[in-house]
Amino acid sequence: MNELLRASLDGDKFAIAxxxxxxxSVRAIDxxxxxxxEAELEAERxxxxxxxxxxxxPGAGKSTLIQHLVDALLQKQPTWRIAVVAVDPSSPVSGGSLLGDRTRVNFGANERTYFRSQASDLDLGGIGRNTFRVCRLLRRLFDLVLIESVGVGQSEIEIARLADITLLALQPFSGDHIQFMKSGIMEIPQAFVITKCDAEDLAKRSLYQLQSSxxxxxxxxxxxxPPSVFQTSSVRKTGFSELAEFIAAAAPLNAAAETEREDYFLRKEIRYYWGEYGLxxxxxxxxxxxxxxxxxxxxTxxxxxxxxxKQ
Ligand SMILES: Nc1nc2c(ncn2[C@@H]2O[C@H](COP(=O)(O)OP(=O)(O)OP(=O)(O)O)[C@@H](O)[C@H]2O)c(=O)[nH]1
Ligand SMILES: [Mg+2]
Structure with missing residues (x-):
């Protein structure tokens, strides 16, 4: 077997990177x-x-949520290995990805976790050019792949296309859910997470608002x-265990839906490079x-x- 793949399956972080x-890579040889x-992964089952x-x-508390959620999942599922992919907004000036998330999501030397950030692309609906391919690879190496993307309108929809299940983080009284109602995004997630529920009163009122929507x-x-609703607080360390339970009980897409998803991303790539002509x-x-x-x-x-x- 390919040495790099062997080491990656064994959890070697440098090999995974x-x-x-x-x-x-865009090189043909790669x-x-x-x-x-992919053939070896299939052969290995x-x-x-x-x-x-x-x-x-932005700022809804996604990275903080991931940090606590991963801790809760590692405890609950003692054999699980978890990868986190943070899709960072690209800087329009440097074209590079902003590395803020690297400083916020900190797994230290934990053997069972892996963190990677990817530059997003607004033209692609807020996810990166290869995010789907990378996540598709990572799910062969890890029990769970968590993808954080900043909501910029279209990206909520793209992330739902990419993932088996989608969570939407809302901070109390941001008015975000009103915006999401208007744009049809409220219908997408399987679960809502009201973050920063530090004060009981605040938490109760935001839950009421969301529930009536x-x-x-x-x-x-x-x-x-109807979607599930969770309330979390990183200050009080509450709600993460319930959310971890929800995720541990969720199932990946079935084979037909998976093929449909692959077709979608192939179409998207062709359209991106070659437009309607290509399709x-x-x-x-x-x-x-x-x-x-x-x-x-x-x-092919x-x-x-x-x-x-060329013809
Ligand atoms: N009081 C309180 N503050 C929180 C909680 N969760 C996150 N925060 C704070 O909210 C701010 C934003 O949190 P992040 O986790 O970086 O939010 P994010 O959604 O990942 O932000 P971007 O990736 O920049 O869009 C930080 O200052 C956090 O400390 C919480 O449960 N309670
Ligand atoms: Mg973040």
């Missing part, structure tokens, strides 16, 4: 390696961890499952055939498209 770099890695997305307005939505669409040229080839895996499918599609354009 190198492996991720392959999945972020992309070929990704195909080999490596597990498929849960992908959980967490989004919410959710009741309203439920009246409009009674067929959908018209090879859109009909996107449909997966039996036994064909994502990385190889992606590479993009190569076919290059050939089609």
């Amino acid at each position: 190198k492996l991720i770099s392959l999945f972020e 992309q070929e390696k990704c195909i080999e890695i 490596a597990g498929k961890g849960l992908l959980v997305g967490l989004t919410g307005a 959710l009741d309203f939505l439920q009246k409009v669409d009674a067929t959908s499952e 018209k040229k090879i859109g009909h080839e996107i449909q997966a055939t039996a036994g064909d895996w994502f990385e190889r499918r992606r590479r 599609l993009l190569r076919d498209l290059e050939l089609a354009v």
Whole structure:
């Protein structure tokens, strides 16, 4: 087996970082390696961890929440290994990702956790160009992959496309849920987390506000499952255990939904690089055939498209 993959499966953080770099690389030779890695993961029958997305307005308390949630999960699930991917807004000036989250989410030397930040791209709805591929890789190496993305409108929707379940963080009295109601985002998450519930009175009132919005939505669409609501406080250290339980009980998407998700991200990539023209040229080839895996499918599609354009 590929040495890098062996070491990554054993939890070697340097190996994992190198492996991720392959999945972020645009070089043809690296992309070929990704195909080999994927084939080996399939042959090894490596597990498929849960992908959980967490989004919410800037400063809502997402990183703090992740820190406490991961601690609670590590306790509750003694065998679990957890990866966190923070999708940072890119600086319009430097083009690089802001590293603020690195300083906030601090797992120290914990062997069972891994942290990675990725630059987001507004043109791609607020997630990075390779975020899906990287998360897809990480879930083969970890039991849980938590993805933090800053809510900038479209990114709530993109993160829900990417993840098996999505959480939306709301801070008390931010008025965020009114904005989210208007933009249809309230209908997306499987769970809401009211953060910073340090004062009982404050917590009660924000819960009431959120609950009445959710009741309203439920009246409009009674067929959908009502989402769960959690209240957390990093000061009082409350609510994280309940949220950890919710996540531990959640299941990944079924195979059909997973294929649909892969098709979505392939389409998105083709559209991003080649526009509607690209989709018209090879859109009909996107449909997966039996036994064909994502990385190889992606590479074949993009190569076919290059050939089609040259003709
Ligand atoms: N009182 C209180 N403050 C909190 C709590 N959770 C987070 N904060 C504070 O809220 C601020 C923002 O928290 P972050 O966790 O960085 O929020 P974020 O949503 O990750 O922020 P961005 O990634 O910048 O969008 C920090 O100053 C935290 O200390 C909480 O439960 N109670
Ligand atoms: Mg953050």
